[in-house]
Amino acid sequence: MQFVLASHNKKKMAELSAIVSSLGIEIIPLPEGAPEPEENGKTFEENAIIKAKSAAEFTGLPALADDSGLCVDALDGAPGIYSARYCEGTDEDRNAFLLKNMQDKENRACRFVCAIACVLADGETLTVRGECEGTLLRENHGVGGFGYDPLFYVEKYGCTFGELPAEVKNTISHRANALNKLKAILKDKVN
Structure with missing residues (x-):
């Protein structure tokens, strides 16, 4: 079964594909020329739904979209839903x-948040949320992953997401946590 991913981010596509492939779901990229909907939701969930519905309408296929971001306690949850912007x-x-905005902050607690929306062939829309707690470092460590990964330190592993092997990150990340919840729901719906 094919699902279109409402993103052009190749690293995100690889990460999602690795996690849902065990369900027999093939993730395909959003075609070039697909509209980029305005992400005007006030939550991760609302933005994920906007993107998934747009991709499903454009392609006629079931669609997955995520809206993810880094929420930093000392910045009242910023950058949050504006992480990519x-x-x-x-x-x-x-x-x-x-890092500039965190220069004078002692509290480095943060979390990655991921909301995933799935629009099924019958139009049913599902949403799930996953989180991963961490600490914001004062400098980049590692070159793996993308986004804020080189700053996001995971105490249990003693390194950042930027230093973790992809196969480990794909089992503990906010996206993995959300996708595992979605997998549990989709298991009954796709079989």
Whole structure:
């Protein structure tokens, strides 16, 4: 069974594919020319639903979308739903901007949050949420993953998401936690 991923992010596609492939679900990329819906929701869940519905309508296929972000306690949950748009530029620019905003903060507690929306062939919409707790470092460590991964330290493993092998990250991440919840729901629906 094919699901279209409402994203052009190749790293996100690989991560999602690795997690849901055991259900016999093949994740295919969003076709070029697909509309980019305005993410004007106020929560991760609302933005994920907006993206999944847009992809399903455009392709006629069941669709998956996630909306993920880093929530930092000392910044009242920022960057949150604006994580990918926290500042102009690249992942490195956003990491530098976050570190600048955290210069005088002692509390480094943070969490990655992921909401996944799934629009099934019959139009039913499912949402799940996963989180992963961590600590925000004061400098980048590692080159793996993407986004804020080089700053996100996981105490249990003694390293950042940027240093963890993908197969380990894919079992503990916020996205993995959300996808495992979704897998449990989809297991009955796709078989």
